[in-house]
Amino acid sequence: MTSIDQLADRQTPFRGPPAPERAFRLAPHNLEAEQALLGAILVNNDAFDRVSDFLKPEHFSEEAHRRIYDTASQLIRMGKIASPITLKTFLGEQELAGTPIAHYLVRLAAEATTVINAEDFGRTIHDLAVRRDLILIGEDIVNSAYDAPVGASPRDQIEEAERKLYSVAEQGRYEGGFQRFSDALATAVDMAARAFERDGQLSGIATGLVDLDRQMGGLQSSDLIIVAGRPGMGKTALATNIAFNVAKAYEFRARPDGAHETVNGGVVGFFSLEMSAEQLATRVIAEQSAVASYKIRRGDMTESEFHRIVDAARIMQQIPLYIDQTGGLSIAQLTARARRLKRQRGLDLLVVDYLQLLGGSKSRSDSRVQEVTEITTGLKALAKELNVPVMALSQLSRQVESRDDKRPQLSDLRESGSIEQDADVVMFVFREEYYLNNRQPREGTEEFLTWQTDMERVHGKAEVIIGKQRHGPTGTVELAFEAEMTRFGNLAREDALPERHL
Structure with missing residues (x-):
């Protein structure tokens, strides 16, 4: 019986065609x-x-x-x-x-x-120095691909190459410097003209929540918007509501070069670091079909409810909402993926759920506070680079729970120094109904009657507290909240109700 080694000895070793002689090339210089x-x-x-x-x-x-x-x-x-x-x-x-x-x-x-x-x-x-850098990056890509360890992912190498290329691209920019005030003035007038054409006549992207838009003027390009709250307040629900509203309102016009220019709404990228894409989709379907999410998960629904779900799903298939459910992303990876989405599909709003689940650069061994500083600085730089609003969700510290008034403050932000400093807007989601519901007194007591009155006052209501806003007022905006559908909506105001006839 012939062994494999004997067969191998009999084989004529394969020799490819002789490599053509290459002239020695110097890196570009002058x-x-x-x-x-x-x-x-x-x-x-x-x-x-x-x-x-x-x-x-x-x-x-x-x-x-x-x-x-x-x-x-x-x-x-x-x-x-x-x-x-x-x-x-x-x-x-x-x-x-x-x-x-x-x-x-x-x-x-x-x-x-x-x-x-x-x-x-x-x-x-x-320019020649940039070309030399590109040659080095190309050599690194080739060598890394040849010598990659068994556990290395090609995706990680691609993202690292993108990061290096972007770094070279940023260093390779020499535009900038002073500009005439008249040029900045023309840009401001153009922005006002676009706001006049948009739905709601806002300078930013409409969230679909009228009172919030009135307070903020929409979501402004290049802003870092922090949405913070304790667990159970509805941060993710508010973010998904806004993301869906923006994507649903998307309208564009074709430019002479064939590219699409957003006229209304926008293309939305959603980084869901905590929930899977399926969980997020179930939430959005529940919000849009007005069928409770627990019914969708159990399949416990009527025929009419099922038809509403199908209709909602049909509409959702058409909207430009893109979800990335990868957990444990670093700020560098998130940045690379956001740039790729902007390049391939367009991007008008980026949502990150949530900030504390992001990681800093792997080479750093600093404290968590320094890591969060790197993350918030990176998100703000990304918002400016892509010229889109970046909405990042954030947890609050537990000190909120120790106060009688549970309404959050800027000091409640975890690692608040960097988050508060880098953010252009900080919004807190607060639902008093959540806290009242958790401390229901015994029925038949005087405390129960007081509790019942308070519950009627806050039932179905949520507060969005704008604690910081660089280009607008702070204050509180009241919204409607349907807990079963985890849906935020516009609260009917007394002055907006039709006239009553007695």
């Missing part, structure tokens, strides 16, 4: 542009001001050029003159390509171009 810029700076230090906001020493390909630029920048920022004579003192007696550094500096200054070209040379150096 020594002449580096020399021209450094010479211009040494002749006229004003050239430094034209490149200092985007060009750093590490962007130079030659180590000696990095040292020259770094030393010159330090001298100029200290108010001193950077010239071949002053730089010689700090660069020592090293040689560059067989030329003493002092002679090299003099030659740079002698062959310098005009200050006018300094910015163009600076951009050339910067």
